[in-house]
Amino acid sequence: MWKLLQIELFKIFKRPRTYIAFGAVAAIVFLFQAGMKFDGKSYLDLILNSVSDSFEVSDDFKGRILNGYFICFAILNILLIQMPLLVALIAGDSIAGEANMGTLRLSLSRPVSRTEYMLVKFTASVIYTVILLIWLALIALFGSMIIFGTNTLVVFRAGTIEMMEAGDVMWRYFAAFGYAAVALTTVAALAFLLSVFAENSIGPIIATMSIVIVLTILSEMNIPLYDKTIKPYLFTSHMVAWKGFFYVKADPEGTTIRGSIHNLPAILKSMGILVAYIMLFVGSAVWVFRKKIF
Amino acid sequence: MKIVTLISLLLFPALYAESQTAEELVKQVKAKLDLVNDYEASGTIKTNVVFIKAPVAKVKVYYKKPNKIRINNESGISFIPKGSVNINLSNLFMNNGNYDLIDGGKDATTGYRIVKLLPKEENSEIALSVLYIDEKTALIRKARTTTRENGTYELDMTYGKYASYGLADKVIFSFSTKDYKLPKGVTFDYDDGSKNEQETARMKNKTGRVEIVYSSYKINAGVPDSVFKE
Amino acid sequence: MDTIIRVTGLVKQFSDVRAVDNLSFTVPKGQVYGFLGQNGAGKSTTIRMLLTLITPDEGDIEIFGMNLRRHRREILRQTGAVIERPDMYKYLTALENLRLFATMSGMKASEQKLMEQLDQVGLASRAHSKVKTYSQGMKQRLGIATALVHDPGLIILDEPINGLDPQGIAEIRNLILSLSRDRGKTIFISSHLLSEMELIADSMLIIDKGKKLVEGRVRELFDPAETLVMVKTTDDERACKLLSQSSLHASVKEAGPAGISITIHRDEIPLLVNKLVELGVGVLSLESKHSLENYFLSLTGGQSYVEAAAN
Numbered sequence: 157m158w159k160l161l162q163i164e165l166f167k168i169f170k171r172p173r174t175y176i177a178f179g180a181v182a183a184i185v186f187l188f189q190a191g192m193k194f195d196g197k198s199y200l201d202l203i204l205n206s207v208s209d210s211f212e213v214s215d216d217f218k219g220r221i222l223n224g225y226f227i228c229f230a231i232l233n234i235l236l237i238q239m240p241l242l243v244a245l246i247a248g249d250s251i252a253g254e255a256n257m258g259t260l261r262l263s264l265s266r267p268v269s270r271t272e273y274m275l276v277k278f279t280a281s282v283i284y285t286v287i288l289l290i291w292l293a294l295i296a297l298f299g300s301m302i303i304f305g306t307n308t309l310v311v312f313r314a315g316t317i318e319m320m321e322a323g324d325v326m327w328r329y330f331a332a333f334g335y336a337a338v339a340l341t342t343v344a345a346l347a348f349l350l351s352v353f354a355e356n357s358i359g360p361i362i363a364t365m366s367i368v369i370v371l372t373i374l375s376e377m378n379i380p381l382y383d384k385t386i387k388p389y390l391f392t393s394h395m396v397a398w399k400g401f402f403y404v405k406a407d408p409e410g411t412t413i414r415g416s417i418h419n420l421p422a423i424l425k426s427m428g429i430l431v432a433y434i435m436l437f438v439g440s441a442v443w444v445f446r447k448k449i450f
Numbered sequence: 451m452k453i454v455t456l457i458s459l460l461l462f463p464a465l466y467a468e469s470q471t472a473e474e475l476v477k478q479v480k481a482k483l484d485l486v487n488d489y490e491a492s493g494t495i496k497t498n499v500v501f502i503k504a505p506v507a508k509v510k511v512y513y514k515k516p517n518k519i520r521i522n523n524e525s526g527i528s529f530i531p532k533g534s535v536n537i538n539l540s541n542l543f544m545n546n547g548n549y550d551l552i553d554g555g556k557d558a559t560t561g562y563r564i565v566k567l568l569p570k571e572e573n574s575e576i577a578l579s580v581l582y583i584d585e586k587t588a589l590i591r592k593a594r595t596t597t598r599e600n601g602t603y604e605l606d607m608t609y610g611k612y613a614s615y616g617l618a619d620k621v622i623f624s625f626s627t628k629d630y631k632l633p634k635g636v637t638f639d640y641d642d643g644s645k646n647e648q649e650t651a652r653m654k655n656k657t658g659r660v661e662i663v664y665s666s667y668k669i670n671a672g673v674p675d676s677v678f679k680e
Numbered sequence: 681m682d683t684i685i686r687v688t689g690l691v692k693q694f695s696d697v698r699a700v701d702n703l704s705f706t707v708p709k710g711q712v713y714g715f716l717g718q719n720g721a722g723k724s725t726t727i728r729m730l731l732t733l734i735t736p737d738e739g740d741i742e743i744f745g746m747n748l749r750r751h752r753r754e755i756l757r758q759t760g761a762v763i764e765r766p767d768m769y770k771y772l773t774a775l776e777n778l779r780l781f782a783t784m785s786g787m788k789a790s791e792q793k794l795m796e797q798l799d800q801v802g803l804a805s806r807a808h809s810k811v812k813t814y815s816q817g818m819k820q821r822l823g824i825a826t827a828l829v830h831d832p833g834l835i836i837l838d839e840p841i842n843g844l845d846p847q848g849i850a851e852i853r854n855l856i857l858s859l860s861r862d863r864g865k866t867i868f869i870s871s872h873l874l875s876e877m878e879l880i881a882d883s884m885l886i887i888d889k890g891k892k893l894v895e896g897r898v899r900e901l902f903d904p905a906e907t908l909v910m911v912k913t914t915d916d917e918r919a920c921k922l923l924s925q926s927s928l929h930a931s932v933k934e935a936g937p938a939g940i941s942i943t944i945h946r947d948e949i950p951l952l953v954n955k956l957v958e959l960g961v962g963v964l965s966l967e968s969k970h971s972l973e974n975y976f977l978s979l980t981g982g983q984s985y986v987e988a989a990a991n
Contacts, residue, residue, distance in 0.1 A: 163780050171771045203636055210600075210627045210658070212530045220527045233638050258766035262826065265731040265763065265836075266784040267756040308505065308526030314637045315630065319504040321526050378634075396640040403642070406503035411496055414505065422642035450733040 157276065160268065164280035168246060174284070177242035178291055181235065185296045188231050189303055196222040203312050224301035225309040225325050229402065231296040236336055236398070240343035240368045242288065247281040247347035248360035251445070256356040261450050274442045281344045286337050293333050311402045318404050324414050328401040335398040335427060342391050342430045343368060345437035352441050352448070368392060391433045397426035470585065472553040472565045476543070478588040479581075482616040483540040488514040488673040489617065491664045495521070495528050499658035501630040502529055509662065513538050518678045521662075531625045531660055532600045539590055539605075539616060542567070542579055557582055562591050575599065589613060601626040612667050620663045627658040683745075684709050684834050684866045685730065690739035692725050692890075699725040701890035703739070707868055707883070712860045714881030714898070715870040716976070722890035723870040724764075727838045730868070731761050743834065757786060760827030761836040765843060767819060770812035774803050774822050777811060778829050785830035794829070801825045801855060817848030824855065835859065837869045841876060849876070856880055874976045878902060886976065894972070901972050904946035905929075908969045911952075912939040914962035922959050928952055939965070 168174050192199065197218045204213050251274075254260035264270065309325045311318040320328070346367065350360035371392040374382065387393045400423040405416035417423065470478075491511045497504040508525040512518075519538045521530055535541055548571060554564030562582040569576055575597055582592035593605040603625040610619035685707035692700040700722045707713045717723045728734040730741060732752050741748040743755045768777050775794055782789040789797075798804045801821040811819060820840060827835055837856070841849045857880055859865045871877055877884055877898070884901060886893045894901065909930075913919045920935050923942065928951060930944040944952060946968070953963055969977075 159783050159786075163783055166776075166780070167769060167772070170769075170776070203632065206628075206630055206632060207529065210531055210625070212532055212534070217527070217530075220523075229638060256767075257769065258764060259769060261728075261731075261733055261763040262761070262766050262781065262823070263784060264733055265756060265759070265761045266781070267753040267786055268784060269753075308507075310527060311638050312632055312636070313639045314632050314634060315501060317502045317504075317529070317630070319502065319527065321505040321507070324505070397642065399638060399640045400642050402638075404503050409496065410498040410500070410503060412503045412505040419642045426642075450728065 157272065160272070160276040161279055161283075164276055165283060168280055168284055173249070174246060177245060177288055180242060181239075181288065181292050182295055184235055184238070185231055185292070185299065188234065189227060189300060192222060192227050192230075193303065196227075207317070220307050221310050222304060223307035223309075223322075224297070224304040225306055225322065225329075227300040227304050228297040228329070229309065229311060231300070232292075232332070232336070232398070235292065235296070236339070236396070237372065239288070239292075239336075239340055240395075241365050243281075243285050243340045243344045244347040244361050244364035244368070246284050247278075247344035248351050248364050249357035250277050250281055250348055251351040251441075252354035252360050253351075253357040255354070264450055270446050271442055274438075274445050278345070278348055278438055278441070281348060282337075282341050285340045285344050289333055289337050289340065293329070297329055309402065311399075313403070318402060318412075318418075320402070320404050320412055321414070324412075327415075331401045332398040335401065335423070338427055338430050338434075339395040339398065342395065342433050342437070345434045345441070346391075349437045349441040349444075352445050389429075391430060394426035394429045397423050400426075472551045472563070475563060475583055475585060475588070476551060476565060476581075479583060479590060479616065480540070480543055482588055482614070483543075486513070486515075486540075486615050486617065487670045488512075489615075490668045490671065490673055491617070492666050493662050493664035495523065496661040496663075497529055497658070498661065499529065499627055500656075501627075502658075504528065511537070511662070511664070512673050512677045514673050514675070514678065515540075517541055518675075520678050522677075528660075531603070531623065531627075531658060533595070533597060533603045533625060534623050534660065536593075536595060536603075537605060537621050537623055537662065539593070539607075542581070542590075542593060542595070554580065560591070587613060589616060612664075612669070615667075615669055617667055617669070618664070620661065623660040623662070625658050625660075627656055682709050683707065684743065685713075685868065686740075686742040687726075687730075688740045688742075690726065690729060690741065691737045692722075692729060692734060693737055694725075699890050700729070700736075703887065703890065703892055705885050705892065705895055707866060709866055710860065710864050711882040712856060712867045712869060712880050714877035714884040715868060715887075716872065716874060716877055716884060717870075717887040718872055721872075721887050723872075723887065724838060725890075726887075727761075727763065727836060727868075727870055730836060731759070731763070732756070733763075757830070758832050759834045759836060760785075760830065760832035761838075762820075762823040762827045762840060763836075763838045765816070765820065765839075766823045768811045768814075768822055768826075771810060773808050773810055774798055774814075774825075775807045777822060778825055781826040782829040785832075787830040789829060797825050797829050798822075800828070802851065815848075817844050817851065820844060820848070820852065821855070824852070828859070833866060835865050835867045837867065839870055839872070841871065841873070853880055874973055878970075878973075902970050906970065906972075907944055907946040907949070908933070908973075909942045909944055909949060909952065910939050910965075910967040910969070911942060911956075912964040912966075913956060914964065916940055918959075919956055919961045922956070922961065923952075926955055928955065 197215065200218045200221060254263065263273065306322045308319055308321050343364065347360055347364040350363050354360045371390045375387055375390050375393040400419055401417060403418035405413045405418050407413060493509055494506050495509045496506045505526065507523050507528050510522045510524055512520045519535045548569065550568040550570060552566040552568065554566050557564055560582065563585050565581045565583060567579040576595055577598050578596045580594040581590050584591050589609055591607055594602065596602045603623060606622040607618035608620040683706050688704045690700050690703040703726060715723055725734060729736050732748065744758060746755055748755055778794045778797060779789060795804055795807060798807045801824055803818060803821055803825065811822065824840065841852050844852065856867055856869065860867055881898050883897050885895045916935055916939065920932050920940055923930055923932055928944065928948055930942050930952060933941045933943055949968060953966065956963055
């Protein structure tokens with residue numbers, strides 16, 4: 157099993173396509189960081205507009221808000237919506253790409269069971285996803301920390317401003333990246349399932365992207381009819397729950413409780429739903445694959 | 451005569467105090483505050499605003515005559531309400547005599563002397579300041595300031611070791627907040643389904659409080675001007 | 681163990697098409713076994729069933745004396761296969777491709793061993809080139825190398841010469857012969873070209889519409905006594921008459937505007953020509969075909985085998 161996994165990882169990391177995602181992530185992060193470095197204050201003005209009447213909003217204050225933690229949080233907000241597309245690039249190719257190259261039959265006529273083959277393939281996609289996230293963490297989190305320094309993280313929500321002191325942030329990022337890994341694995345699992353049905357990789361990649369885009373739009377739509385009926389069941393609604401790690405609890409006087417999470421059960425529930433989707437997608441993929449004629 | 455005075459002092463302290471005019475009292479308060487040329491104070495700041503969840507932060511407050519003040523968060527970021535420069539009380543008298551004093555008598559519950567300051571200047575930012583002065587100690591216990599632009603804010607002071615300089619150990623700055631609402635496109639929001647009635651009820655409270663607790667002051671030790679630069 | 685593959689009563693139905701219909705055959709050890717049939721005859725389906733890529737509806741497959749369903753892993757460990765025309769991993773080098781498949785077969789191959797393998801298929805000098813720079817023939821040879829990399833006893837090749845140029849065909853042919861003769865491998869090879877199979881196969885199985893038509897040793901199937909000769913002469917009528925009276929072991933099957941078809945022993949063809957000339961009948965053209973070939977051609981829709989080879 158381990159040997160097979162090594163082969164899969166070798167294949168993934170030997171192909172140029174794999175690095176598109178790493179390059180894309182780096183480009184987006186770099187552009188955002190550069191933008192924030194030179195014009196971050198204008199970006200903040202937009203957000204701070206609604207508090208500038210009641211509070212002192214000096215340049216020094218804005219500069220403090222624009223710290224590495226904040227920059228990373230803003231990057232994740234933008235990027236984690238796009239990352240599924242990058243994950244689909246590899247996971248969607250996983251089986252279909254082999255079918256297209258004619259190597260799938262060669263592989264399946266080796267002494268490897270189909271279930272084993274599928275699990276190895278999927279695991280390789282997950283590892284790729286995790287490595288992509290580690291890369292993101294390196295440049296978006298640690299990179300921003302180096303460029304912008306660290307300070308209290310201020311998270312602007314629609315109705316509240318959540319603040320957590322610098323020492324209370326890092327673990328939240330670890331948790332958020334962990335959650336993001338699960339969220340992206342869900343997309344990988346979907347792409348993987350679609351990959352089983354196709355003979356070339358373009359189909360599953362585009363299909364995955366389309367599904368994720370449509371469902372994300374549905375999740376973001378504010379139509380009361382959908383709020384209770386459809387949205388709670390869409391995996392895309394739960395993919396953004398990593399943000400929950402940055403929503404804190406406060407005591408009655410409004411003081412942030414260090415180390416607290418505002419609604420941990422909601423996060424865990426979302427995570428449970430994602431895990432259920434992963435099992436459903438991967439389980440179906442393996443089932444279909446086992447039945448399939450090659 | 452002396453004895454009479456002494457007895458009257460003992461028996462009717464309030465009566466005696468009443469005899470002091472508002473001007474005299476303010477003068478006395480100012481005299482105390484004037485002892486301070488500058489200070490550097492360390493303490494903690496606690497923000498209590500309905501829509502803000504903020505950690506308690508360490509602050510350094512710098513003051514220099516006549517009106518320079520700066521609150522520096524040493525450990526992070528704090529939302530400092532507008533008008534909070536007046537946590538330094540001498541700023542209340544900034545217009546240096548350019549105001550009318552109105553004696554408001556005594557407060558029924560606390561017994562503090564109420565003195566109202568009305569700036570003479572028409573376009574002064576401050577419309578009215580109401581001071582509650584403890585006559586015995588010549589310390590301002592409470593100050594309510596109404597501004598033209600930024601609403602009304604209130605200061606509550608508790609004194610300790612630095613009372614002789616008119617410097618409080620604890621200042622509670624209360625102010626009215628405006629609605630905070632960000633459009634969804636701008637925010638970092640996600641709906642975790644946890645909006646409840648209690649939360650929205652709490653949100654209706656429009657008064658914010660910032661509490662600064664000073665642990666130490668370095669008085670008249672000199673504060674460089676550079677501190678007050680942005 | 682003299683039988684490597686034993687297939688009994690194999691059936692596979694795809695919706696309304698019976699791709700393989702009650703097929704039985706045995707592949708003896710150490711032979712090159714030709715598996716013939718026109719396109720769509722059921723060859724690929726059979727091969728895929730041998731490799732567990734398709735599950736049969738009925739029937740049994742035994743390889744190396746073991747039931748394929750129950751001993752899939754052990755059997756596949758000793759089997760090498762190239763199915764259709766794999767493109768291989770184009771972004772990897774030949775050596776990397778080979779190492780990958782060796783590992784998949786549960787084998788840890790040294791670089792030296794892998795290079796030897798590439799050398800055997802004539803790719804050693806290009807071992808470090810990416811496969812995307814390879815010609816179709818080179819990819820096919822690399823495919824065969826991947827089938828050989830774990831030193832299997834049985835090698836299954838599905839249409840290995842399909843799409844190759846004559847030189848490529850010759851290279852593969854020589855490779856197959858050397859694997860069989862020098863290394864004692866059993867090779868199960870499918871093709872739709874009888875001429876090619878005739879050159880390399882020891883035994884042969886011909887199927888059509890999923891059913892077995894002929895199975896046997898090539899030597900016996902291609903009995904020289906059964907050679908079919910198509911002759912066009914200056915006077916076909918006279919030629920027929922003369923032949924029936926001659927001492928040659930020839931029998932006239934048919935005489936028509938296209939000429940006379942005669943069944944004759946291959947060794948007697950020169951005598952036949954001499955005889956006709958001696959008797960004053962000019963020979964305009966003569967074409968010899970084995971009767972099996974004729975039979976096979978009728979199956980493939982009458983294509984001549986020059987045309988078939990071009991496909």
